[in-house]
Amino acid sequence: MAIFVKAYRGYDGELTKPLDRTLVIFRYAMADVFESRLFSAFFALCFLLPVLLMCGIYLFHNIDLLVQMEVNLDELTEIDGNFFLLSMQYPQNFMLFIMVMAIAPVMISPDIRNNAMPLYLSRPISKASYILGKLMVLLVLGSLISWIPALPLFALQGYLEGNGWLVDNFYLIFASIATSLIWIVSLSLLAFAVSAYVKWKAVARIAFFGILFFGSVLGGVLTEIFGGWTGYMVNVYAGIEVLMRELYNADSNLLDWLADMQVEYALLQFFLLSGISLAVLTRRIRAFQVVS
């Protein structure tokens, strides 16, 4: 049994670097996320699709096996940007949305509800470090279920296809990384901003979903009234859809619905959404409330 000193003593030992303190927030937030068994199960489930796709790509190139399985080879589609967009990026974007809705509202609202901000901000860390530490959890977990599993799929396809497929389709790596990160960042910051104003986790989740849903409905109404791209600016999903189409160099006839919006406006929407969310968050995250 350990015996602890029952006397006060100061500390004059080594101190860690500022970046390490950001990582402390990340480490503790990450541990908190995996305390939920339900989330752990969901996270494991997210890897099912990449594994299945890997098997699919292997099968696609195994002609003998396909013949044995009596698959009509003429009906098989080509494995290209369209394939990865529809079979990998779309489903993983949905999983990312579920993941952000599950954990992002839980990260900041309890700290604000329990008045923990003075404890954080009286220490040598800034608001930016605090937000970055929390955001890193979503970036890391989101990356693990989106673009990181896509890399071995590209590699496998390139290896099995040969003929310089990987070189010809190298843009897919960038497309996968950029689309996933843009989606994670925009959703996470929006969820943080919403949860900073809501006390209860469940209400924060509903509010986050509500804002996205309301945005798409409002976007539709504004488009009907004014026409053009203006309505799509409040529809987060429209923005990411346009960016995905552009980055994956996708055939427009493959997509069920496509916003009539230029890429520049989609990027502008991303930066505006992130900027406003950050501004709201920074305003809300403070050590004390001013009573006027």
Added chain:
Amino acid sequence: MTADSIKEDVLSVAASSEAQPLSRAASGNNDDASETIAQLNQQRPPVIDLDGLSVSFGRPILDNLTAQMRGNCIGLLGPNGAGKTTLLNTLLGFNRRTTGKATILGHDLSTESQLVRGMVGYMPERDSFIAGMSAVRFVRLMAELSGLDSKVALERAHEVFFYVGLGEARYRKIESFSLGMKQLVKLAQAIVHGPRILFLDEPTNGLDPPARARMLQLIREIRDSGDTQIVVASHLLQDIESCCDEVLVLKDGKIAKYCNLAEERRSNKQFLLIQIRGDEKGFVDGLRKLGCEVALPNKRRIKAVIPEGVEIQHLYALAESLSVQIRNLDYKRDSLEDIFLRAMEDE
């Protein structure tokens, strides 16, 4: 062992035995000791240096505060709304200064706020914790955020819980703690990283008498450790009096009084508080004839400052001659309450 080394040992023992009576003499006389401490305090840089500090949220909250605070434990006193918490928040960098300058341990808040926050421990007034965490994990997190290595933070988190008296409860979730326990957890997270300066905002709020005594005892122990200087904001005079050596009294965002308590007590005249039964007027007249300064704070209680040459037996002789009973006789000095009330009236 050589003859030289034996000689050196004997000399060092002699030197230490010579030094001992001096230190005893210093500790034997409280006034001398406090005077020495006050002189030492004057020689070192101020703990907090306020130079025309003003803070405004639409209306002025702190107005042109100027003071150099050097005590080991500094009390911020004032009625509710006087600006105590705002001053603490400003020193922690939470509030933006409107004008003026503030330095903590020689570091300018406007240019070195990160450095200052690394040296500070803060116990807020309101309930503050992170939900869903065990107490020891919470305090460990706070230590790591203050810059301690993970292993050291864990070790100190356990230590600090035993120190504040929550050793057995350290694995419980903080939400399950009573108010008194939560106050101790707040203190634990404020001292876990061994700060050089500790800000305590109403540390005894909501505590029952034993818990309050325990909290004040802990504050005194931290003060006496010499590792940490303390700033306590409170509206409870007894709390400030029991652990602080300097007091800054705030009223409406201004400094109403700033004093070293020991010096203030020394400069105050000692007076006798006499309780009598019998001819009060005659007794008071008699005291005045003896050369005493007399005041009557309330019925049958007489405050008298005795001049040199007048002894207590003279008072008993006077009482006997007037057939007055002296029921109580006590030496008193001005309490912090007197100082505080005077400060409130003066402004």
